Amino acid sequence: MLAEIITVSIDGMGGDNAPDMIVGGIELACSHNPDVRFLLFGDEAQLRPLLDQNLKAKAVCEIRHTHDIVTMDAKPTAALRSGKNSSMRLAIDAVKNREASAVVSAGNTGALMAMATVVLRMLPGIDRPAIVTSFPTQNGDCVMLDLGANIECDAKNLVQFAVMGEVFARYELDIEQPSIGILNVGVEGLKGSDSVRKAATILQESNLPIKFYGFVEGDDIGKGTVDVIVTDGFTGNIALKTAEGTAKLITFFLKKYLMGSFISKIGAVIARPALEKFRTHFDPRRYNGAMLVGLNGICVKSHGGTDSLGFAHAIESGVKLIRRNFNDVIKKDLDHLIAENINKPTDQKSESALA
C-alpha cells in the first residue's frame, strides 16, 4: 500500500532569519518525513537560490511566488486589511482550500492569529483560539495554554482551553487521561481572580469527562504536577518567557562557574557527554512549534528567532498532528463534550461550560 502524501504549507518569509532558516528547516524535516510535500509561499527570487543549495528540500517544495510579506511589527488589523497576498495569508489560505493539511509560520504572532481565525474559523463550541505547546518537567512533559493569544480571558474561555488542552495532551503527550490544573497564586479555592475561581467551579461541577486537579502554582509547571496547565494569555506568556529566561540565566552561571578555574574546566571536560545531554534536554529548539488550537485547521507557530533545527521541529509538530488526525479528533471530542454537557446540565450556580 502506498503511503498517503501529506502536504504542509509554509510561510517562507516569516521569522527573523527567513527565508534562510525556513528552507534549512525543510531540508532537515524532510529527511525524517519522506511522505511530506511542501507549498512554499514567498519571494521566488530569494527562495529559488536557497532551494538550489538544499536539494532534499528542492525535491519536495513547490514555490508559490508572492512579493508581499507581513512584517514582524505589523498590527494584526493592518495585516488583515492589506496582507491578503502576503506569504503568511496565502499559506493559511492553502489549508482553507484543502491544498495543504497544516500551515507553519515563524512570522508575526498577532497577524497569524488574526488571519488564521478569519480564514479557518473557530471550531464549534470554541470562542477564541489559544496558543499551546509542551514543556519539559521533572515528571515528563506537560502542555500549557494560552501562551499569548488572549490577554484577558473569562471563565468560559478558560474552561474551553481546559477541554482543548486535554485533547492536545492526549495526542501530543500520549497520555490516556491527562490531569488539568488552573494556574493560580495559591491552591486554596478562595485565591485568585474571579475568572480562575469561576472556571474551577465550572470544571468541578460539570459532567465533562476530564480529570480536573484544581489550582496549581507557578512552581508546579516545572514539577510536572499536572499534564495540562490552563491560564490566560497574559500570565501564560509571562510564565513561558520567565521559564526560558531562568533556564538561560542558570546555564549562563553554570558555564561561568565551570570555566572559572583550571581544575573545574578539567572536571567539565570529563563530564562533557553528560553536560551535552543536559544541554540537549533543555534546548528550546526541541520544544519549538506551538499550535493555534481551536481553529478549523492545523496552524503551527514557530518562534520568530529560531534557526533551521528549531523550524524543522515546528514542521514536525505540524506533521505529527496531521498524522494523528488531530483536527478530526478534537472536533469529535468537542461535539461529545458539548453533548455531555448539554445532556446533563450542571448546577445553576455555574454558567454553561461550552455555551
Place this chain on the structure above:
Amino acid sequence: MLAEIITVSIDGMGGDNAPDMIVGGIELACSHNPDVRFLLFGDEAQLRPLLDQNLKAKAVCEIRHTHDIVTMDAKPTAALRSGKNSSMRLAIDAVKNREASAVVSAGNTGALMAMATVVLRMLPGIDRPAIVTSFPTQNGDCVMLDLGANIECDAKNLVQFAVMGEVFARYELDIEQPSIGILNVGVEGLKGSDSVRKAATILQESNLPIKFYGFVEGDDIGKGTVDVIVTDGFTGNIALKTAEGTAKLITFFLKKYLMGSFISKIGAVIARPALEKFRTHFDPRRYNGAMLVGLNGICVKSHGGTDSLGFAHAIESGVKLIRRNFNDVIKKDLDHLIAENINKPTDQKSESALA
C-alpha cells in the same frame, strides 16, 4: 561611641517549621549582628526549651508569651477578627508601639498583609502595600513587585509600585538611579492590558525623576534588562514561582545527568568546588525575606517553608532596612515625588500618578 541597639520583633509561631527554625534563624543572625535584640512572640512553653539549646539567641531574645497563633490556612478577614492576641499580631503591634523597628514573620501571607495594613497603615500617597524582593540575574540583582499582595491592580497602583520599587532598589541594590520596566507580553506600546498600557503612559509623561525603561517581557527578568520590574500581584507571584520551579527543574536534571555515568561522576567530583559555588549562587535561602513595602513600618515576610538559614536571611533583610532608615527615606522620597508631580501637572490624558 556606643552603637545604638536595634530591636526586631519576631512572629515566633509563623511558618511550616516554626518555632524550631525561627529560634535557629535568630541564633544564626545574631552572630553577625551583635547590636540587634529580639522580641520573640509565641508560646513560651515551646520557645523556652529552644532558647536553652541556642544560647546566643537566648542572650538577645525577650519572650513575649501568647498562646494564640494564626494558622497557615486562615482567611485574612478571620485572622483580623479573631487573631488580636496572636504571635503575628502582637509582633506587628510592637512596631506600631515603637518597641521594635521591624517585624519578621514566616506566617500566612494574606493574614500578615491584612494585619500589617490595619495596624501600621499606609504611607501617604500609597493605596496598597506590595510584596517586593530581589532576584539574581545575569547582570547583578534586580527587584520585582508586587509578588502576590494584590491580585488585580489598576494603572495607579502600578505607578505607585514603580515609585516604591525605585526607592527599594536604590537602597537594597546600591544603585544610584535604578531603571524601571513594566512586565508585559511584548515591548510594543500597543501590547498588554489596559492597566499596564496606562501605567506606562503615566510614567512616560510624568515628571517623576525616575528612569523608566518601558515594557519588559518574562525573559528580561533573568537577563537583568532593568533593575526594577513592576507587575500586578497575580502575574508577579506566578513569575516568581515559575522561576523557582524552573531553577529546581534544571538543577534536578543537571544532577541526574552528572550522576548518570561513572565518568561524569568523576568529572563532577573534580568540578565540585565550582558546582558548589553555582549551587550557592541560586540558593533560594539567600534571597529569602520579602518586604511589604508601602506601610508605615518595616515588615518582612519570610518564605513559610524555609529553614533556619533562610529565616536568618529574612531577619538580616529587615536589619539592613532599619540600618539604612529605609522607612524615613521612602517617606521623604514619596513626599518629594508627590510634590514634583503635583507642582508640574502632566498631560490631561493621563490620570495623576500619585493622587
